[in-house]
Amino acid sequence: MPIGDAPPLVRPIVGRANRPAITSHRGRARWERLAPYLLIAPAVLVIVLFRLWPLLLGVNFSFTGDGDRNGTPVGLDNYxxxxxxxxxxxxxxxVGLLVLLLPVAVAIPGLLAxxxxxxxxxxxxxxxxxxxxAVLSPVIIGSIFNLLLAxxxxxxxxxxxxGLGSVDWLGDPKVAIFTVVGVHIWATFGMALVVFLAxxxxxxxxxxxxxxxxxxxLPQVIWHVIVPGLSRTIQFVFVTTMIGMLTSMFGLLYVMTSGGPGGSTYLPEYYIWIQQGQxxxxxxxxxxxxxxxxVMLVVGLAQIGLLRKAGRED
Structure with a gap:
Protein backbone atom coordinates (compact mmCIF):
# COMPACT_ATOMS: atom_id res chain seq x y z
CA MET A 1 0.00 0.00 0.00
CA PRO A 2 1.45 3.45 -0.85
CA ILE A 3 2.52 5.64 2.05
CA GLY A 4 0.00 8.29 1.12
CA ASP A 5 -2.83 5.75 1.55
CA ALA A 6 -1.96 4.78 5.14
CA PRO A 7 -4.94 4.28 7.47
CA PRO A 8 -6.11 7.47 9.17
CA LEU A 9 -5.26 6.10 12.61
CA VAL A 10 -1.54 5.89 11.81
CA ARG A 11 -1.01 9.63 11.27
CA PRO A 12 -2.26 10.84 14.69
CA ILE A 13 -0.07 8.27 16.44
CA VAL A 14 3.05 9.46 14.61
CA GLY A 15 2.18 13.13 15.31
CA ARG A 16 1.75 12.49 19.03
CA ALA A 17 5.11 10.74 19.17
CA ASN A 18 6.88 13.81 17.72
CA ARG A 19 5.12 16.46 19.80
CA PRO A 20 7.33 16.14 22.94
CA ALA A 21 10.48 16.51 20.84
CA ILE A 22 9.08 19.56 19.02
CA THR A 23 7.97 21.13 22.30
CA SER A 24 11.38 20.48 23.86
CA HIS A 25 13.15 22.01 20.86
CA ARG A 26 10.97 25.14 21.01
CA GLY A 27 11.55 25.51 24.73
CA ARG A 28 15.30 25.19 24.26
CA ALA A 29 15.27 27.79 21.49
CA ARG A 30 13.24 30.18 23.62
CA TRP A 31 15.67 29.74 26.52
CA GLU A 32 18.64 30.38 24.22
CA ARG A 33 17.04 33.64 23.12
CA LEU A 34 16.32 34.75 26.69
CA ALA A 35 19.57 33.58 28.29
CA PRO A 36 21.73 36.57 27.24
CA TYR A 37 19.14 39.03 28.60
CA LEU A 38 18.89 37.13 31.88
CA LEU A 39 22.68 37.09 32.25
CA ILE A 40 23.07 40.85 31.73
CA ALA A 41 19.98 41.75 33.77
CA PRO A 42 21.90 42.12 37.11
CA ALA A 43 24.47 44.42 35.51
CA VAL A 44 21.76 46.49 33.82
CA LEU A 45 19.88 46.74 37.13
CA VAL A 46 23.01 47.99 38.92
CA ILE A 47 23.65 50.57 36.18
CA VAL A 48 20.06 51.81 36.29
CA LEU A 49 19.90 52.04 40.08
CA PHE A 50 23.35 53.46 40.79
CA ARG A 51 24.12 55.37 37.57
CA LEU A 52 21.14 56.38 35.48
CA TRP A 53 18.70 57.04 38.32
CA PRO A 54 21.10 59.34 40.27
CA LEU A 55 21.93 61.07 36.97
CA LEU A 56 18.27 61.79 36.33
CA LEU A 57 17.82 63.01 39.91
CA GLY A 58 20.78 65.34 39.48
CA VAL A 59 19.41 66.74 36.22
CA ASN A 60 16.03 67.30 37.86
CA PHE A 61 17.69 68.94 40.88
CA SER A 62 19.51 71.39 38.58
CA PHE A 63 16.16 73.02 37.78
CA THR A 64 15.53 73.92 41.44
CA GLY A 65 16.82 76.83 43.48
CA ASP A 66 19.40 77.34 46.21
CA GLY A 67 19.25 79.31 49.45
CA ASP A 68 15.87 80.96 50.00
CA ARG A 69 14.50 79.20 46.92
CA ASN A 70 15.70 75.79 48.03
CA GLY A 71 13.64 73.05 46.38
CA THR A 72 11.43 75.39 44.35
CA PRO A 73 11.45 75.13 40.53
CA VAL A 74 13.46 77.91 38.91
CA GLY A 75 13.54 76.74 35.29
CA LEU A 76 16.80 77.58 33.52
CA ASP A 77 17.98 80.14 36.09
CA ASN A 78 20.93 77.99 37.21
CA TYR A 79 22.10 77.50 33.65
CA VAL A 95 37.88 71.97 28.49
CA GLY A 96 38.44 73.06 24.89
CA LEU A 97 42.16 73.22 25.61
CA LEU A 98 42.08 69.67 27.00
CA VAL A 99 40.37 68.44 23.84
CA LEU A 100 43.14 70.02 21.75
CA LEU A 101 45.82 68.41 23.95
CA LEU A 102 44.08 65.02 23.92
CA PRO A 103 45.94 63.67 20.84
CA VAL A 104 49.22 64.34 22.66
CA ALA A 105 47.97 62.52 25.75
CA VAL A 106 47.10 59.50 23.57
CA ALA A 107 50.14 59.59 21.29
CA ILE A 108 52.66 59.45 24.16
CA PRO A 109 51.55 56.07 25.60
CA GLY A 110 50.83 54.80 22.08
CA LEU A 111 54.39 55.46 20.89
CA LEU A 112 55.90 54.09 24.10
CA ALA A 113 53.78 50.94 23.79
CA ALA A 134 49.67 55.44 37.96
CA VAL A 135 49.66 53.87 41.44
CA LEU A 136 50.64 57.08 43.23
CA SER A 137 48.09 59.36 44.87
CA PRO A 138 47.40 62.65 43.03
CA VAL A 139 48.12 64.44 46.32
CA ILE A 140 51.60 62.93 46.48
CA ILE A 141 52.26 63.68 42.81
CA GLY A 142 51.05 67.25 43.20
CA SER A 143 53.23 67.80 46.26
CA ILE A 144 56.31 66.43 44.48
CA PHE A 145 55.83 68.65 41.46
CA ASN A 146 55.10 71.67 43.64
CA LEU A 147 58.66 71.30 44.91
CA LEU A 148 60.15 70.60 41.49
CA LEU A 149 58.30 73.43 39.72
CA ALA A 150 58.60 76.12 42.37
CA GLY A 163 70.99 80.26 30.35
CA LEU A 164 67.27 80.00 29.57
CA GLY A 165 65.87 81.91 32.54
CA SER A 166 63.22 80.95 35.10
CA VAL A 167 59.60 80.16 34.33
CA ASP A 168 56.76 80.71 36.79
CA TRP A 169 55.23 77.29 36.13
CA LEU A 170 52.39 77.58 38.63
CA GLY A 171 52.05 81.35 38.99
CA ASP A 172 51.72 82.45 35.36
CA PRO A 173 48.07 82.24 34.15
CA LYS A 174 49.26 81.43 30.62
CA VAL A 175 51.48 78.57 31.75
CA ALA A 176 49.79 77.06 34.82
CA ILE A 177 47.07 75.11 33.03
CA PHE A 178 49.62 73.52 30.67
CA THR A 179 51.75 72.62 33.67
CA VAL A 180 48.92 70.88 35.50
CA VAL A 181 47.79 69.04 32.35
CA GLY A 182 51.36 67.93 31.68
CA VAL A 183 51.70 66.55 35.20
CA HIS A 184 48.36 64.74 34.82
CA ILE A 185 49.47 63.14 31.55
CA TRP A 186 52.74 62.03 33.15
CA ALA A 187 50.89 60.56 36.13
CA THR A 188 48.20 58.65 34.23
CA PHE A 189 49.52 57.52 30.84
CA GLY A 190 50.65 54.23 32.40
CA MET A 191 47.08 52.91 32.29
CA ALA A 192 46.74 53.84 28.61
CA LEU A 193 50.09 52.13 28.02
CA VAL A 194 48.72 48.88 29.46
CA VAL A 195 45.63 49.13 27.23
CA PHE A 196 47.81 49.67 24.16
CA LEU A 197 49.98 46.69 25.04
CA ALA A 198 46.82 44.57 25.35
CA LEU A 218 59.26 52.72 11.24
CA PRO A 219 56.94 55.74 10.68
CA GLN A 220 55.36 53.94 7.71
CA VAL A 221 54.85 50.77 9.76
CA ILE A 222 53.23 52.79 12.56
CA TRP A 223 50.93 54.79 10.29
CA HIS A 224 49.91 52.11 7.76
CA VAL A 225 49.96 48.93 9.87
CA ILE A 226 49.84 49.61 13.60
CA VAL A 227 47.35 52.51 13.64
CA PRO A 228 44.72 50.73 11.44
CA GLY A 229 45.23 47.49 13.34
CA LEU A 230 44.68 49.20 16.70
CA SER A 231 41.81 51.46 15.61
CA ARG A 232 39.38 50.14 18.23
CA THR A 233 42.01 50.34 20.96
CA ILE A 234 42.80 53.91 19.97
CA GLN A 235 39.11 54.81 20.11
CA PHE A 236 38.85 53.33 23.60
CA VAL A 237 41.96 55.14 24.84
CA PHE A 238 40.77 58.44 23.36
CA VAL A 239 37.44 58.27 25.18
CA THR A 240 38.79 57.02 28.51
CA THR A 241 41.65 59.54 28.48
CA MET A 242 39.22 62.37 27.80
CA ILE A 243 36.97 61.27 30.65
CA GLY A 244 39.98 61.05 32.95
CA MET A 245 41.18 64.53 32.02
CA LEU A 246 37.74 66.01 32.67
CA THR A 247 36.87 64.14 35.86
CA SER A 248 40.13 63.02 37.54
CA MET A 249 42.24 66.16 37.84
CA PHE A 250 40.68 67.49 41.03
CA GLY A 251 43.47 66.22 43.28
CA LEU A 252 46.21 67.85 41.21
CA LEU A 253 44.28 71.12 40.88
CA TYR A 254 43.59 71.26 44.60
CA VAL A 255 47.20 70.62 45.60
CA MET A 256 49.08 72.47 42.85
CA THR A 257 47.06 75.62 42.04
CA SER A 258 43.66 75.57 43.84
CA GLY A 259 42.17 76.87 40.61
CA GLY A 260 44.55 79.81 40.39
CA PRO A 261 46.16 82.02 39.48
CA GLY A 262 43.09 84.13 38.82
CA GLY A 263 40.92 81.09 38.10
CA SER A 264 43.04 80.20 35.05
CA THR A 265 43.26 76.50 35.96
CA TYR A 266 39.59 75.95 36.78
CA LEU A 267 37.96 72.88 35.29
CA PRO A 268 34.26 72.00 35.60
CA GLU A 269 34.85 69.36 38.28
CA TYR A 270 36.76 71.85 40.44
CA TYR A 271 34.07 74.46 39.86
CA ILE A 272 31.44 71.91 40.93
CA TRP A 273 33.31 71.22 44.17
CA ILE A 274 33.63 74.93 44.93
CA GLN A 275 29.90 75.54 44.42
CA GLN A 276 28.86 72.47 46.40
CA GLY A 277 31.46 72.35 49.16
CA GLN A 278 32.27 76.01 49.79
CA VAL A 295 30.20 68.07 27.07
CA MET A 296 31.77 64.64 27.64
CA LEU A 297 28.97 62.95 25.70
CA VAL A 298 29.25 65.27 22.69
CA VAL A 299 33.05 65.25 22.60
CA GLY A 300 33.21 61.47 23.04
CA LEU A 301 30.73 60.78 20.25
CA ALA A 302 32.50 63.27 17.98
CA GLN A 303 35.86 61.61 18.62
CA ILE A 304 34.51 58.14 17.90
CA GLY A 305 32.88 59.39 14.70
CA LEU A 306 36.07 61.06 13.47
CA LEU A 307 38.23 58.05 14.31
CA ARG A 308 35.85 55.68 12.54
CA LYS A 309 35.78 57.93 9.49
CA ALA A 310 39.56 58.08 9.45
CA GLY A 311 39.71 54.28 9.78
CA ARG A 312 37.38 53.81 6.79
CA GLU A 313 39.43 56.22 4.69
CA ASP A 314 42.60 54.28 5.47
Whole structure:
Protein backbone atom coordinates (compact mmCIF):
# COMPACT_ATOMS: atom_id res chain seq x y z
CA MET A 1 0.00 0.00 0.00
CA PRO A 2 1.45 3.45 -0.85
CA ILE A 3 2.52 5.64 2.05
CA GLY A 4 0.00 8.29 1.12
CA ASP A 5 -2.83 5.75 1.55
CA ALA A 6 -1.96 4.78 5.14
CA PRO A 7 -4.94 4.28 7.47
CA PRO A 8 -6.11 7.47 9.17
CA LEU A 9 -5.26 6.10 12.61
CA VAL A 10 -1.54 5.89 11.81
CA ARG A 11 -1.01 9.63 11.27
CA PRO A 12 -2.26 10.84 14.69
CA ILE A 13 -0.07 8.27 16.44
CA VAL A 14 3.05 9.46 14.61
CA GLY A 15 2.18 13.13 15.31
CA ARG A 16 1.75 12.49 19.03
CA ALA A 17 5.11 10.74 19.17
CA ASN A 18 6.88 13.81 17.72
CA ARG A 19 5.12 16.46 19.80
CA PRO A 20 7.33 16.14 22.94
CA ALA A 21 10.48 16.51 20.84
CA ILE A 22 9.08 19.56 19.02
CA THR A 23 7.97 21.13 22.30
CA SER A 24 11.38 20.48 23.86
CA HIS A 25 13.15 22.01 20.86
CA ARG A 26 10.97 25.14 21.01
CA GLY A 27 11.55 25.51 24.73
CA ARG A 28 15.30 25.19 24.26
CA ALA A 29 15.27 27.79 21.49
CA ARG A 30 13.24 30.18 23.62
CA TRP A 31 15.67 29.74 26.52
CA GLU A 32 18.64 30.38 24.22
CA ARG A 33 17.04 33.64 23.12
CA LEU A 34 16.32 34.75 26.69
CA ALA A 35 19.57 33.58 28.29
CA PRO A 36 21.73 36.57 27.24
CA TYR A 37 19.14 39.03 28.60
CA LEU A 38 18.89 37.13 31.88
CA LEU A 39 22.68 37.09 32.25
CA ILE A 40 23.07 40.85 31.73
CA ALA A 41 19.98 41.75 33.77
CA PRO A 42 21.90 42.12 37.11
CA ALA A 43 24.47 44.42 35.51
CA VAL A 44 21.76 46.49 33.82
CA LEU A 45 19.88 46.74 37.13
CA VAL A 46 23.01 47.99 38.92
CA ILE A 47 23.65 50.57 36.18
CA VAL A 48 20.06 51.81 36.29
CA LEU A 49 19.90 52.04 40.08
CA PHE A 50 23.35 53.46 40.79
CA ARG A 51 24.12 55.37 37.57
CA LEU A 52 21.14 56.38 35.48
CA TRP A 53 18.70 57.04 38.32
CA PRO A 54 21.10 59.34 40.27
CA LEU A 55 21.93 61.07 36.97
CA LEU A 56 18.27 61.79 36.33
CA LEU A 57 17.82 63.01 39.91
CA GLY A 58 20.78 65.34 39.48
CA VAL A 59 19.41 66.74 36.22
CA ASN A 60 16.03 67.30 37.86
CA PHE A 61 17.69 68.94 40.88
CA SER A 62 19.51 71.39 38.58
CA PHE A 63 16.16 73.02 37.78
CA THR A 64 15.53 73.92 41.44
CA GLY A 65 16.82 76.83 43.48
CA ASP A 66 19.40 77.34 46.21
CA GLY A 67 19.25 79.31 49.45
CA ASP A 68 15.87 80.96 50.00
CA ARG A 69 14.50 79.20 46.92
CA ASN A 70 15.70 75.79 48.03
CA GLY A 71 13.64 73.05 46.38
CA THR A 72 11.43 75.39 44.35
CA PRO A 73 11.45 75.13 40.53
CA VAL A 74 13.46 77.91 38.91
CA GLY A 75 13.54 76.74 35.29
CA LEU A 76 16.80 77.58 33.52
CA ASP A 77 17.98 80.14 36.09
CA ASN A 78 20.93 77.99 37.21
CA TYR A 79 22.10 77.50 33.65
CA UNK A 80 21.80 81.25 33.04
CA UNK A 81 23.92 81.88 36.13
CA UNK A 82 26.52 79.46 34.82
CA UNK A 83 26.69 81.21 31.48
CA UNK A 84 27.07 84.60 33.17
CA UNK A 85 29.79 83.35 35.52
CA UNK A 86 33.23 84.25 34.06
CA UNK A 87 34.91 81.53 36.14
CA UNK A 88 32.70 78.84 34.62
CA UNK A 89 33.42 80.21 31.15
CA UNK A 90 37.14 79.87 31.93
CA UNK A 91 36.48 76.27 32.98
CA UNK A 92 34.74 75.56 29.66
CA UNK A 93 37.57 77.23 27.76
CA UNK A 94 40.02 74.94 29.56
CA VAL A 95 37.88 71.97 28.49
CA GLY A 96 38.44 73.06 24.89
CA LEU A 97 42.16 73.22 25.61
CA LEU A 98 42.08 69.67 27.00
CA VAL A 99 40.37 68.44 23.84
CA LEU A 100 43.14 70.02 21.75
CA LEU A 101 45.82 68.41 23.95
CA LEU A 102 44.08 65.02 23.92
CA PRO A 103 45.94 63.67 20.84
CA VAL A 104 49.22 64.34 22.66
CA ALA A 105 47.97 62.52 25.75
CA VAL A 106 47.10 59.50 23.57
CA ALA A 107 50.14 59.59 21.29
CA ILE A 108 52.66 59.45 24.16
CA PRO A 109 51.55 56.07 25.60
CA GLY A 110 50.83 54.80 22.08
CA LEU A 111 54.39 55.46 20.89
CA LEU A 112 55.90 54.09 24.10
CA ALA A 113 53.78 50.94 23.79
CA UNK A 114 54.95 50.60 20.18
CA UNK A 115 58.61 50.74 21.22
CA UNK A 116 58.01 48.23 24.01
CA UNK A 117 56.15 45.93 21.61
CA UNK A 118 59.08 46.13 19.18
CA UNK A 119 61.27 45.01 22.09
CA UNK A 120 63.67 47.87 22.45
CA UNK A 121 66.48 47.10 24.91
CA UNK A 122 65.20 47.25 28.49
CA UNK A 123 61.51 47.05 27.49
CA UNK A 124 60.51 45.19 30.67
CA UNK A 125 62.08 47.84 32.87
CA UNK A 126 60.41 50.61 30.88
CA UNK A 127 57.02 48.93 31.27
CA UNK A 128 57.37 48.96 35.06
CA UNK A 129 58.77 52.49 35.24
CA UNK A 130 56.06 53.95 33.01
CA UNK A 131 53.25 52.35 35.00
CA UNK A 132 54.61 53.27 38.44
CA UNK A 133 53.16 56.85 38.57
CA ALA A 134 49.67 55.44 37.96
CA VAL A 135 49.66 53.87 41.44
CA LEU A 136 50.64 57.08 43.23
CA SER A 137 48.09 59.36 44.87
CA PRO A 138 47.40 62.65 43.03
CA VAL A 139 48.12 64.44 46.32
CA ILE A 140 51.60 62.93 46.48
CA ILE A 141 52.26 63.68 42.81
CA GLY A 142 51.05 67.25 43.20
CA SER A 143 53.23 67.80 46.26
CA ILE A 144 56.31 66.43 44.48
CA PHE A 145 55.83 68.65 41.46
CA ASN A 146 55.10 71.67 43.64
CA LEU A 147 58.66 71.30 44.91
CA LEU A 148 60.15 70.60 41.49
CA LEU A 149 58.30 73.43 39.72
CA ALA A 150 58.60 76.12 42.37
CA UNK A 151 60.00 79.41 41.12
CA UNK A 152 63.19 78.76 43.10
CA UNK A 153 62.97 75.00 42.56
CA UNK A 154 65.35 72.53 40.89
CA UNK A 155 63.87 72.84 37.40
CA UNK A 156 64.30 76.61 37.25
CA UNK A 157 67.81 76.30 38.66
CA UNK A 158 68.59 73.92 35.82
CA UNK A 159 67.12 76.34 33.28
CA UNK A 160 69.15 79.21 34.73
CA UNK A 161 72.29 77.12 34.52
CA UNK A 162 71.52 76.54 30.84
CA GLY A 163 70.99 80.26 30.35
CA LEU A 164 67.27 80.00 29.57
CA GLY A 165 65.87 81.91 32.54
CA SER A 166 63.22 80.95 35.10
CA VAL A 167 59.60 80.16 34.33
CA ASP A 168 56.76 80.71 36.79
CA TRP A 169 55.23 77.29 36.13
CA LEU A 170 52.39 77.58 38.63
CA GLY A 171 52.05 81.35 38.99
CA ASP A 172 51.72 82.45 35.36
CA PRO A 173 48.07 82.24 34.15
CA LYS A 174 49.26 81.43 30.62
CA VAL A 175 51.48 78.57 31.75
CA ALA A 176 49.79 77.06 34.82
CA ILE A 177 47.07 75.11 33.03
CA PHE A 178 49.62 73.52 30.67
CA THR A 179 51.75 72.62 33.67
CA VAL A 180 48.92 70.88 35.50
CA VAL A 181 47.79 69.04 32.35
CA GLY A 182 51.36 67.93 31.68
CA VAL A 183 51.70 66.55 35.20
CA HIS A 184 48.36 64.74 34.82
CA ILE A 185 49.47 63.14 31.55
CA TRP A 186 52.74 62.03 33.15
CA ALA A 187 50.89 60.56 36.13
CA THR A 188 48.20 58.65 34.23
CA PHE A 189 49.52 57.52 30.84
CA GLY A 190 50.65 54.23 32.40
CA MET A 191 47.08 52.91 32.29
CA ALA A 192 46.74 53.84 28.61
CA LEU A 193 50.09 52.13 28.02
CA VAL A 194 48.72 48.88 29.46
CA VAL A 195 45.63 49.13 27.23
CA PHE A 196 47.81 49.67 24.16
CA LEU A 197 49.98 46.69 25.04
CA ALA A 198 46.82 44.57 25.35
CA UNK A 199 45.77 45.82 21.92
CA UNK A 200 49.14 44.84 20.46
CA UNK A 201 48.44 41.27 21.59
CA UNK A 202 45.62 41.14 18.99
CA UNK A 203 47.68 42.69 16.18
CA UNK A 204 48.42 40.47 13.18
CA UNK A 205 52.21 40.12 13.27
CA UNK A 206 52.30 38.84 9.68
CA UNK A 207 51.41 42.34 8.52
CA UNK A 208 54.39 43.73 10.41
CA UNK A 209 56.67 41.10 8.90
CA UNK A 210 55.34 41.87 5.42
CA UNK A 211 55.88 45.61 5.90
CA UNK A 212 59.43 45.06 7.09
CA UNK A 213 60.22 42.73 4.20
CA UNK A 214 58.96 45.42 1.81
CA UNK A 215 61.41 47.89 3.31
CA UNK A 216 58.89 50.09 5.15
CA UNK A 217 60.37 52.56 7.61
CA LEU A 218 59.26 52.72 11.24
CA PRO A 219 56.94 55.74 10.68
CA GLN A 220 55.36 53.94 7.71
CA VAL A 221 54.85 50.77 9.76
CA ILE A 222 53.23 52.79 12.56
CA TRP A 223 50.93 54.79 10.29
CA HIS A 224 49.91 52.11 7.76
CA VAL A 225 49.96 48.93 9.87
CA ILE A 226 49.84 49.61 13.60
CA VAL A 227 47.35 52.51 13.64
CA PRO A 228 44.72 50.73 11.44
CA GLY A 229 45.23 47.49 13.34
CA LEU A 230 44.68 49.20 16.70
CA SER A 231 41.81 51.46 15.61
CA ARG A 232 39.38 50.14 18.23
CA THR A 233 42.01 50.34 20.96
CA ILE A 234 42.80 53.91 19.97
CA GLN A 235 39.11 54.81 20.11
CA PHE A 236 38.85 53.33 23.60
CA VAL A 237 41.96 55.14 24.84
CA PHE A 238 40.77 58.44 23.36
CA VAL A 239 37.44 58.27 25.18
CA THR A 240 38.79 57.02 28.51
CA THR A 241 41.65 59.54 28.48
CA MET A 242 39.22 62.37 27.80
CA ILE A 243 36.97 61.27 30.65
CA GLY A 244 39.98 61.05 32.95
CA MET A 245 41.18 64.53 32.02
CA LEU A 246 37.74 66.01 32.67
CA THR A 247 36.87 64.14 35.86
CA SER A 248 40.13 63.02 37.54
CA MET A 249 42.24 66.16 37.84
CA PHE A 250 40.68 67.49 41.03
CA GLY A 251 43.47 66.22 43.28
CA LEU A 252 46.21 67.85 41.21
CA LEU A 253 44.28 71.12 40.88
CA TYR A 254 43.59 71.26 44.60
CA VAL A 255 47.20 70.62 45.60
CA MET A 256 49.08 72.47 42.85
CA THR A 257 47.06 75.62 42.04
CA SER A 258 43.66 75.57 43.84
CA GLY A 259 42.17 76.87 40.61
CA GLY A 260 44.55 79.81 40.39
CA PRO A 261 46.16 82.02 39.48
CA GLY A 262 43.09 84.13 38.82
CA GLY A 263 40.92 81.09 38.10
CA SER A 264 43.04 80.20 35.05
CA THR A 265 43.26 76.50 35.96
CA TYR A 266 39.59 75.95 36.78
CA LEU A 267 37.96 72.88 35.29
CA PRO A 268 34.26 72.00 35.60
CA GLU A 269 34.85 69.36 38.28
CA TYR A 270 36.76 71.85 40.44
CA TYR A 271 34.07 74.46 39.86
CA ILE A 272 31.44 71.91 40.93
CA TRP A 273 33.31 71.22 44.17
CA ILE A 274 33.63 74.93 44.93
CA GLN A 275 29.90 75.54 44.42
CA GLN A 276 28.86 72.47 46.40
CA GLY A 277 31.46 72.35 49.16
CA GLN A 278 32.27 76.01 49.79
CA UNK A 279 29.48 78.14 48.34
CA UNK A 280 26.67 75.78 49.47
CA UNK A 281 24.91 75.96 46.10
CA UNK A 282 24.12 72.30 45.32
CA UNK A 283 21.54 73.10 42.64
CA UNK A 284 24.04 75.22 40.72
CA UNK A 285 26.61 72.45 41.16
CA UNK A 286 24.08 69.98 39.71
CA UNK A 287 23.61 72.26 36.70
CA UNK A 288 27.38 72.40 36.19
CA UNK A 289 27.53 68.60 36.49
CA UNK A 290 24.84 68.27 33.82
CA UNK A 291 26.77 70.57 31.50
CA UNK A 292 29.95 68.56 32.11
CA UNK A 293 28.10 65.32 31.29
CA UNK A 294 26.75 66.77 28.04
CA VAL A 295 30.20 68.07 27.07
CA MET A 296 31.77 64.64 27.64
CA LEU A 297 28.97 62.95 25.70
CA VAL A 298 29.25 65.27 22.69
CA VAL A 299 33.05 65.25 22.60
CA GLY A 300 33.21 61.47 23.04
CA LEU A 301 30.73 60.78 20.25
CA ALA A 302 32.50 63.27 17.98
CA GLN A 303 35.86 61.61 18.62
CA ILE A 304 34.51 58.14 17.90
CA GLY A 305 32.88 59.39 14.70
CA LEU A 306 36.07 61.06 13.47
CA LEU A 307 38.23 58.05 14.31
CA ARG A 308 35.85 55.68 12.54
CA LYS A 309 35.78 57.93 9.49
CA ALA A 310 39.56 58.08 9.45
CA GLY A 311 39.71 54.28 9.78
CA ARG A 312 37.38 53.81 6.79
CA GLU A 313 39.43 56.22 4.69
CA ASP A 314 42.60 54.28 5.47
Missing amino acids: TDLWNDPVFRIALRN TFIFLRVPGNRLYRTVYFFP YDGPLNELLQTA GFATLDTTLLDAARSDGAS MNRPALASAASTVLFL
